[in-house]
Amino acid sequence: MWTRIEKPLVIPADVRQVVSSLTDAGFESYIVGGAVRDSIRGVPVADFDVATQARPEEVEKIFSKVIEVGRSFGVMKVISEAGRPVEVATFRKDGDYADHRHPKSVQFSSVTEDASRRDFTVNALYYDVKTGQVLDEFGGLQDIKDKKIRAIGDPAKRFKEDSLRLIRAVRFAACFGFKIEDATQLAIQQSSTLIRKVSVERIRDELEKIFLGPNAKAAMIEIDQLKLLESVLPEVAAARIENRRAWDQTLRVLNYLPKVSEKAVDPQALPIPASIYWTWVLLPSMRLQAMDKREEAIRKVGARLRLSNEMIDQMVYFSRETAKFRDAFSMREATLLRWMRETDFPLLMQFHEVDAIAFDGNLSGLEFVRSIYPEAKRRFESKPLLTGDDLVKLGMNPGRQFTEILRAVEDLSLEGKLGTKEEALEYVLKQFVK
Ligand code: CTP
Numbered sequence: 347m348w349t350r351i352e353k354p355l356v357i358p359a360d361v362r363q364v365v366s367s368l369t370d371a372g373f374e375s376y377i378v379g380g381a382v383r384d385s386i387r388g389v390p391v392a393d394f395d396v397a398t399q400a401r402p403e404e405v406e407k408i409f410s411k412v413i414e415v416g417r418s419f420g421v422m423k424v425i426s427e428a429g430r431p432v433e434v435a436t437f438r439k440d441g442d443y444a445d446h447r448h449p450k451s452v453q454f455s456s457v458t459e460d461a462s463r464r465d466f467t468v469n470a471l472y473y474d475v476k477t478g479q480v481l482d483e484f485g486g487l488q489d490i491k492d493k494k495i496r497a498i499g500d501p502a503k504r505f506k507e508d509s510l511r512l513i514r515a516v517r518f519a520a521c522f523g524f525k526i527e528d529a530t531q532l533a534i535q536q537s538s539t540l541i542r543k544v545s546v547e548r549i550r551d552e553l554e555k556i557f558l559g560p561n562a563k564a565a566m567i568e569i570d571q572l573k574l575l576e577s578v579l580p581e582v583a584a585a586r587i588e589n590r591r592a593w594d595q596t597l598r599v600l601n602y603l604p605k606v607s608e609k610a611v612d613p614q615a616l617p618i619p620a621s622i623y624w625t626w627v628l629l630p631s632m633r634l635q636a637m638d639k640r641e642e643a644i645r646k647v648g649a650r651l652r653l654s655n656e657m658i659d660q661m662v663y664f665s666r667e668t669a670k671f672r673d674a675f676s677m678r679e680a681t682l683l684r685w686m687r688e689t690d691f692p693l694l695m696q697f698h699e700v701d702a703i704a705f706d707g708n709l710s711g712l713e714f715v716r717s718i719y720p721e722a723k724r725r726f727e728s729k730p731l732l733t734g735d736d737l738v739k740l741g742m743n744p745g746r747q748f749t750e751i752l753r754a755v756e757d758l759s760l761e762g763k764l765g766t767k768e769e770a771l772e773y774v775l776k777q778f779v780k
Contacts, residue, residue, distance in 0.1 A: 501533030585631030671711030
C-alpha cells in the first residue's frame with residue numbers, strides 16, 4: 347500500500363541522483379531499508395540502499411563507477427557523484443535458504459515480492475523520491491509509531507531463513523527503544539538454538555552494536571529471556587548458574603555503558619576499543635576462576651569470538667591489572683610509576699572505572715592514580731638522567747652492575763629524589779664507586 351507521509355524525507359542530492367538515473371532509464375527504483383526506517387524515526391542516516399527493477403548488467407550500463415558485491419544475488423555498489431557508495435540491489439524473491447543465511451537461488455522479481463523476503467516490517471519500507479510516498483505492505487509505518495519490531499509474515503520462517511535475525515531483533519529493539527512484538531518474541535524463543543548456525547563474527551558484531559547502544563542492559567536481559575544467552579555468550583550463562591553475583595555485575599556494567607558512550611563523544615576522551623567492552627562484559631564471569639586460570643579463560647573466549655591477538659592481549663592485561671588499583675596507595679612510588687608507564691595504562695584507567703563501579707563501587711584507588719597521573723607522566727616521560735656512557739666516563743667497566751645502577755637511578759628519579767644529572771652522578775659515586 348502506497349502511503350503519503352507527513353514530511354518528505356531528507357535524501358542527499360547525490361543519492362537522489364542515483365535513484366533518478368535508474369528511473370529515467372525506465373526502471374522502478376526506491377530507497378529502502380534502514381535509511382527509510384531511520385529517516386522516519388528522525389535519526390541521522392549513514393548508509394543509503396536502493397532497490398531497483400534494473401538487473402546488475404543494466405546497473406553497470408547506467409553508472410560509470412560500479413563495484414560488484416554479489417552479482418548472482420543482484421547486489422551492486424554504485425559510487426555516487428559525491429563519491430558515496432550506494433548499494434543498489436535488484437528486486438528479488440529468495441528461493442530456499444541453504445544454510446540459515448544464503449538463499450540457494452534468487453529470482454529477480456517485483457517490489458512487493460522483494461518486500462516479502464525482508465526481515466522486519468520496519469525494514470520493508472520503500473521510499474519513492476519523486477512522489478514522496480512510501481510503499482508499506484506490512485504495516486511498518488504503524489510499527490515505527492508503536493515502537494514495535496515485528497517479523498514479516500511467519501516469524502519462524504523468517505528466523506530459519508537467516509538466523510542472525512534472532513539477535514538483530516534484539517539489537518533493533520534495544521538500539522531504538524522498541525519492543526519486540528509477542529508472536530515474534532515467541533518465535534525467537536522457539537527457534538533460539540538456530541543462532542548456533544550463525545558465524546561468531548556476525549553475532550559478535552551485533553553484540554558490539556548492542557553494547558554501544560542506549561539500552562545494553564535491557565538487551566542482555568532480553569537475550570536471556572529469549573533463550574539466546576546460552577548460545578551467544580555461553581561463558582556468561584555458565585557463570586550465572588554458579589554465582590548470581592557475576593550476572594549482577596555484568597548487568598551493572600551494561601547499565602553504565604550508555605554513560606561511557608556519551609563521554610566517548612568528547613574529543614578529549616580516548617576512543618574505546620572493543621577489547622575494553624568485551625572485558626567489561628566478560629570479566630565478572632571470569633572472576634570465579636583463580637587468577638592463573640582467569641588468563642586462560644579470557645584467552646579462550648577471545649579466541650572463540652575471533653578477536654585479534656592484540657585485542658586478546660589487552661583483555662588479559664585489563665583483567666589482570668584492574669585489581670591493582672586497590673594497592674596503589676601502598677605501592678612503592680617507583681613501582682607505581684613503572685606500572686603507570688605501560689602503553690595501555692590510560693585505557694586501563696578507563697577499564698577500571700566501569701569495572702570497579704560494577705564490582706564494589708570503590709573508586710578511591712582510581713581517583714588517587716588519576717590525581718597523580720599528570721605529574722607521573724611528566725616524570726616517566728623525561729629523559730633518563732644517566733646512561734651507560736655516563737658510567738663509563740666515571741671510569742666504570744660495563745657489566746651486569748650497570749643495569750642495577752641505572753635502575754636505582756631511575757627509581758630515585760621517578761620518585762623525584764634525584765632531579766639533575768649532577769645529583770645522579772654524585773649519588774652513583776657515593777653508592778657504587780669505592
Ligand atoms: N535484511 C534482511 N535480513 C537480514 C539482513 C538484512 O531482511 N538478515 C534486509 C532488511 O530489509 C534491511 C536491509 O536488508 O533493512 C539492509 O540490511 P542492513 O544493512 O544489515 O541493516 P539496516 O536495516 O540498513 O540497518 P543497520 O544499518 O542499522 O544495521
